[in-house]
Amino acid sequence: MSNVFIAFQRNEETRAVVNAIVADNPGAIVNEQPAMVKIDVPHCMVIRKSTIEEELGRAFDLQEMQVNLITLSGYIDETDDEFTLSWNS
Template identity: 60%
Template sequence: MSQNVFIAFQANDDTRSIIDAILQDNPRAQRQDFPAMVKIDAPDSLVVRRASVEERLGRDWDLQELHVNLISLSGNIDETDDEFTLAWHR
Protein backbone atom coordinates (compact mmCIF):
# COMPACT_ATOMS: atom_id res chain seq x y z
CA MET A 1 0.00 0.00 0.00
CA SER A 2 1.41 3.39 -0.96
CA GLN A 3 1.52 6.34 1.38
CA ASN A 4 1.60 9.91 0.15
CA VAL A 5 4.42 12.35 0.72
CA PHE A 6 3.87 16.07 0.28
CA ILE A 7 5.60 19.39 0.00
CA ALA A 8 3.96 22.79 0.46
CA PHE A 9 5.22 26.17 -0.71
CA GLN A 10 4.14 29.76 -0.34
CA ALA A 11 2.09 30.72 -3.41
CA ASN A 12 4.19 33.43 -5.06
CA ASP A 13 6.20 34.21 -8.21
CA ASP A 14 9.38 32.72 -6.69
CA THR A 15 7.85 29.26 -6.35
CA ARG A 16 6.07 29.04 -9.72
CA SER A 17 9.08 27.51 -11.52
CA ILE A 18 9.79 25.10 -8.66
CA ILE A 19 6.19 23.88 -8.63
CA ASP A 20 6.10 23.52 -12.44
CA ALA A 21 9.35 21.50 -12.37
CA ILE A 22 8.06 19.21 -9.61
CA LEU A 23 4.81 18.52 -11.48
CA GLN A 24 6.69 17.83 -14.72
CA ASP A 25 9.16 15.44 -13.08
CA ASN A 26 6.53 13.67 -10.95
CA PRO A 27 3.61 12.74 -13.24
CA ARG A 28 1.66 11.09 -10.39
CA ALA A 29 1.84 14.22 -8.23
CA GLN A 30 -1.33 16.19 -7.50
CA ARG A 31 -1.40 19.95 -6.95
CA GLN A 32 -3.74 21.60 -4.46
CA ASP A 33 -4.06 25.40 -4.45
CA PHE A 34 -4.95 27.29 -1.28
CA PRO A 35 -5.13 31.07 -0.74
CA ALA A 36 -1.45 31.47 0.21
CA MET A 37 -0.05 27.99 -0.36
CA VAL A 38 0.44 25.31 -3.00
CA LYS A 39 0.59 21.73 -1.73
CA ILE A 40 1.86 18.87 -3.88
CA ASP A 41 1.01 15.30 -2.87
CA ALA A 42 2.55 12.23 -4.48
CA PRO A 43 2.25 8.52 -3.81
CA ASP A 44 5.43 6.94 -2.39
CA SER A 45 7.99 9.60 -3.40
CA LEU A 46 8.53 13.04 -4.88
CA VAL A 47 11.71 14.50 -6.37
CA VAL A 48 12.84 18.09 -6.96
CA ARG A 49 15.60 18.21 -9.59
CA ARG A 50 17.95 21.19 -9.69
CA ALA A 51 18.33 20.93 -13.47
CA SER A 52 14.57 21.01 -14.05
CA VAL A 53 14.12 24.13 -11.94
CA GLU A 54 17.11 25.83 -13.61
CA GLU A 55 15.60 25.09 -17.02
CA ARG A 56 12.40 26.90 -16.06
CA LEU A 57 14.14 29.77 -14.25
CA GLY A 58 16.76 30.33 -16.95
CA ARG A 59 19.52 30.67 -14.33
CA ASP A 60 21.61 28.65 -11.91
CA TRP A 61 19.62 27.50 -8.90
CA ASP A 62 20.87 26.06 -5.62
CA LEU A 63 18.61 23.46 -4.04
CA GLN A 64 18.99 25.29 -0.73
CA GLU A 65 16.82 28.06 -2.25
CA LEU A 66 13.95 25.59 -1.92
CA HIS A 67 13.81 26.29 1.81
CA VAL A 68 13.12 30.02 1.46
CA ASN A 69 9.47 29.51 0.49
CA LEU A 70 8.93 26.06 1.98
CA ILE A 71 6.01 25.81 4.41
CA SER A 72 5.89 22.12 5.27
CA LEU A 73 6.65 18.63 4.03
CA SER A 74 6.09 15.01 4.92
CA GLY A 75 8.38 12.11 4.21
CA ASN A 76 11.99 11.22 4.79
CA ILE A 77 14.39 13.62 3.09
CA ASP A 78 17.28 12.55 0.88
CA GLU A 79 19.17 15.59 -0.38
CA THR A 80 22.14 15.92 -2.73
CA ASP A 81 23.47 18.90 -4.69
CA ASP A 82 21.24 17.88 -7.62
CA GLU A 83 18.08 16.37 -6.10
CA PHE A 84 15.79 16.73 -3.12
CA THR A 85 13.72 13.58 -2.62
CA LEU A 86 10.87 12.85 -0.23
CA ALA A 87 9.94 9.21 0.39
CA TRP A 88 8.81 6.97 3.19
CA HIS A 89 11.53 4.50 4.08
CA ARG A 90 10.10 1.12 4.96
Protein backbone atom coordinates in the same frame (compact mmCIF):
# COMPACT_ATOMS: atom_id res chain seq x y z
CA MET B 1 0.81 3.49 -0.43
CA SER B 2 1.16 6.78 1.44
CA ASN B 3 1.71 10.13 -0.19
CA VAL B 4 4.64 12.40 0.48
CA PHE B 5 4.05 16.12 0.17
CA ILE B 6 5.68 19.51 0.16
CA ALA B 7 4.03 22.91 0.58
CA PHE B 8 5.35 26.33 -0.38
CA GLN B 9 4.19 29.90 0.00
CA ARG B 10 2.29 30.72 -3.17
CA ASN B 11 4.22 33.42 -5.02
CA GLU B 12 6.09 34.06 -8.24
CA GLU B 13 9.33 32.60 -6.85
CA THR B 14 7.78 29.18 -6.24
CA ARG B 15 5.98 28.87 -9.59
CA ALA B 16 9.05 27.39 -11.34
CA VAL B 17 9.68 24.97 -8.47
CA VAL B 18 6.09 23.73 -8.56
CA ASN B 19 6.19 23.37 -12.37
CA ALA B 20 9.45 21.40 -12.11
CA ILE B 21 8.02 19.07 -9.45
CA VAL B 22 4.98 18.36 -11.61
CA ALA B 23 7.18 17.75 -14.67
CA ASP B 24 9.42 15.28 -12.83
CA ASN B 25 6.72 13.44 -10.86
CA PRO B 26 3.92 11.86 -12.88
CA GLY B 27 0.89 11.55 -10.66
CA ALA B 28 1.66 14.71 -8.69
CA ILE B 29 -1.46 16.36 -7.33
CA VAL B 30 -1.29 20.14 -6.94
CA ASN B 31 -3.57 21.86 -4.43
CA GLU B 32 -3.42 25.64 -4.79
CA GLN B 33 -4.72 27.76 -1.92
CA PRO B 34 -4.71 31.56 -1.63
CA ALA B 35 -1.45 31.63 0.36
CA MET B 36 0.16 28.26 -0.36
CA VAL B 37 0.55 25.49 -2.88
CA LYS B 38 0.82 21.85 -1.73
CA ILE B 39 2.04 19.03 -3.95
CA ASP B 40 1.23 15.41 -3.07
CA VAL B 41 2.97 12.49 -4.79
CA PRO B 42 2.41 8.80 -4.12
CA HIS B 43 5.32 7.26 -2.19
CA CYS B 44 8.29 9.26 -3.58
CA MET B 45 8.89 12.80 -4.88
CA VAL B 46 12.06 13.87 -6.68
CA ILE B 47 12.90 17.56 -7.08
CA ARG B 48 15.68 18.06 -9.62
CA LYS B 49 17.88 21.12 -9.71
CA SER B 50 18.26 20.80 -13.50
CA THR B 51 14.49 20.90 -14.09
CA ILE B 52 14.06 23.96 -11.86
CA GLU B 53 16.92 25.67 -13.71
CA GLU B 54 15.19 24.95 -17.04
CA GLU B 55 11.97 26.49 -15.69
CA LEU B 56 13.75 29.54 -14.26
CA GLY B 57 16.29 30.06 -17.03
CA ARG B 58 19.07 30.56 -14.46
CA ALA B 59 21.25 28.69 -11.99
CA PHE B 60 19.44 27.48 -8.87
CA ASP B 61 20.66 26.18 -5.52
CA LEU B 62 18.18 23.67 -4.07
CA GLN B 63 18.53 25.34 -0.68
CA GLU B 64 16.73 28.36 -2.17
CA MET B 65 13.51 26.31 -1.82
CA GLN B 66 13.71 26.68 1.95
CA VAL B 67 12.97 30.41 1.79
CA ASN B 68 9.37 29.67 0.73
CA LEU B 69 8.97 26.20 2.29
CA ILE B 70 6.03 25.83 4.69
CA THR B 71 6.08 22.10 5.47
CA LEU B 72 6.85 18.68 4.06
CA SER B 73 6.15 15.04 4.80
CA GLY B 74 8.51 12.14 4.16
CA TYR B 75 12.11 11.18 4.73
CA ILE B 76 14.55 13.62 3.11
CA ASP B 77 17.50 12.64 0.96
CA GLU B 78 19.31 15.69 -0.38
CA THR B 79 22.29 16.09 -2.69
CA ASP B 80 23.52 19.12 -4.61
CA ASP B 81 21.42 18.00 -7.60
CA GLU B 82 18.29 16.36 -6.14
CA PHE B 83 15.94 16.64 -3.19
CA THR B 84 13.95 13.46 -2.58
CA LEU B 85 11.03 12.83 -0.24
CA SER B 86 10.00 9.22 0.32
CA TRP B 87 8.82 6.75 2.92
CA ASN B 88 11.91 4.57 2.48
CA SER B 89 14.04 4.88 5.60
